[in-house]
Amino acid sequence: MALKSHIPRLNWLARRAWATLRPAGLAGLGLLLLAAVLGAQSWQRNHEIARIEAALKTSALPGRLAPPTALPRDDLRAFYAALPTTRDLPRLLQQVFETAEQHQLQLVSGQYRALPDQRAGVLRYQIQLPVHGRYEAIVGLVDDLLQRMPTLAIDAIHLSREQVDSVQLDAELHLLLLLRLDENGPATRPEAPA
Incomplete structure (x- = not known):
């Protein structure tokens, strides 16, 4: 009931503001109100963060830290x-x-190169593999290899074609396969299938 009694007064204030401020002034007033709302939200968020940090500091006593689930060496x-x-x-x-x-x-x-790293206990096996075919097939090959071999990385891909309108591409894939060294040492260079 009290709100209804203030409606004529609010209506009069709105008309007076329009008459004196015009659209540019009202836009400025709107931006000022928006800045005030955003500032209040920012202050509230910062206050909440400070409250959570204080709660964490009081609950985590030095002698009562939970053991880590996994150590880096694990x-x-x-x-x-x-x-x-x-x-x-x-x-x-x-x-x-x-x-x-x-x-x-x-x-x-292709060309193959074994780069053993005795200190790290790994073998970085570089594969330089020239392929010829359609672009979609080359992209499909790379995608499938990355999906099937999690320790395979793409070092570089070079694409070329003989003519602009040709659908066949020549690609050179530079792959890197990471392997764990075993006691027998690196394997020998394999041959590509004929």
């Missing part, structure tokens, strides 16, 4: 355990060749 062990060994290299390369064949790509003789 993560490192899990990382090394997930790596395929150098004994798996022929199988992994065969998987690369078969995946290229599934995408109907022509493989040209």
Whole structure:
């Protein structure tokens, strides 16, 4: 009931503000109100963050910290355990060749280089693989290889074509396969399928 009695007064104030401020002044007033609302929200958010930080400081007493769920050395062990060994290299390369064949790509003789890192206990196996085929097939090959081999990385891809209107591309894939060294050392260089 009290609101109804103030409506004529608010209506009169609105008409008076329009008459004196005009559209530009009202826009400025609106921006001022928006800034006030956003400032209040920011202050409220900062106040809430400070309250949560204070609660965390009082609840986490120095002698009562929870033990970490996994130590960094455990993560490192899990990382090394997930790596395929150098004994798996022929199988992994065969998987690369078969995946290229599934995408109907022509493989040209590639170059392979084993870079053992005895200190880290890993073998970085570089594969430089020239392929010939359609762009979609090359992208499909790269996508499938990355999905099937989590320890494979793409170092570079070079694309070229003989003519602008040609749908066939020549690509050179520079792949890096990370393997765990085993006691037998790095595997020998495999041959691409004929």
